[in-house]
Amino acid sequence: MRVDIVTIFPEFFGVLDVSLLGRARRDGLLELGVHDLRQWTHDRHRTVDDTPYGGGAGMVMKPEPWGEALDALLGDETDALVILPTPAGVPFTQALARELAAESHLLFACGRYEGIDARVAEHAATRARVLEVSLGDYVLNGGEVAAMAMIEAIGRLVPGVVGNPESLVEESHEDGLLEHPSYTKPQVWRGLEVPEVLRSGNHAAVAAWRREQALERTRRVRPDLLPDDR
Numbered sequence: 001m002r003v004d005i006v007t008i009f010p011e012f013f014g015v016l017d018v019s020l021l022g023r024a025r026r027d028g029l030l031e032l033g034v035h036d037l038r039q040w041t042h043d044r045h046r047t048v049d050d051t052p053y054g055g056g057a058g059m060v061m062k063p064e065p066w067g068e069a070l071d072a073l074l075g076d077e078t079d080a081l082v083i084l085p086t087p088a089g090v091p092f093t094q095a096l097a098r099e100l101a102a103e104s105h106l107l108f109a110c111g112r113y114e115g116i117d118a119r120v121a122e123h124a125a126t127r128a129r130v131l132e133v134s135l136g137d138y139v140l141n142g143g144e145v146a147a148m149a150m151i152e153a154i155g156r157l158v159p160g161v162v163g164n165p166e167s168l169v170e171e172s173h174e175d176g177l178l179e180h181p182s183y184t185k186p187q188v189w190r191g192l193e194v195p196e197v198l199r200s201g202n203h204a205a206v207a208a209w210r211r212e213q214a215l216e217r218t219r220r221v222r223p224d225l226l227p228d229d230r
């Protein structure tokens with residue numbers, strides 16, 4: 001999978017060189033390109049924003065640099081998916097992350113200010129699939145944090161990136177439930193003991209306990225994830 005990121009803060013994505021995704025890049029499982037939007041400006045001040053038509057507070061990102069950036073990064077390619085983080089997007093979920101992990105080329109357009117001129121998404125849709133996605137129902141200052149979270153959630157689902165694929169199965173949201181609590185040594189810590197069933201060696205009993213714990217935790221913390229009959 002190739003991931004391109006366009007942003008006015010390219011240094012923000014330096015962290016993608018370390019940890020899991022850093023190794024995936026070195027193993028050739030993920031290709032990452034981070035691009036400074038200002039390389040597609042042509043004025044002395046490298047201007048990327050201007051005042052909004054119709055008035056209002058803040059500034060809007062100009063369409064011209066974005067258009068040239070997408071021209072340069074998409075070329076004649078037709079199967080890229082352009083992802084625009086925005087508070088007004090569809091919710092980013094584990095299911096969507098799983099879908100996006102199957103893509104061959106993702107381009108994240110990370111805006112700032114009050115947003116990107118709407119014609120950028122409109123014109124991009126004439127040459128690629130475009131998805132406006134929101135990380136969640138709160139407001140960030142730009143698209144970078146959202147893109148970072150999405151790239152991590154998607155990247156770890158790309159086959160081969162996570163060493164043991166089994167570890168992806170029992171995670172929160174993978175089966176629609178929150179994950180069961182986890183324990184490791186010591187057996188007793190500050191008077192708190194690891195549940196006996198986890199030390200029983202009875203794999204069926206462990207699986208049943210973990211399932212029940214996941215259901216109970218989901219009912220308590222995220223009842224909205226449960227259909228009425230669960």
Ligand SMILES: N#Cc1c(N)n[nH]c1-c1ccc2c(Cl)cn(Cc3cccnc3)c2c1
Binds near residue numbers: 087136
């Ligand atoms: N994804 C996501 C997401 C989220 N969940 N919260 N905020 C964002 C997000 C994504 C992209 C931009 C761009 Cl471009 C500019 N801003 C700042 C802003 C602030 C208030 C209203 N409009 C825009 C962005 C916020």
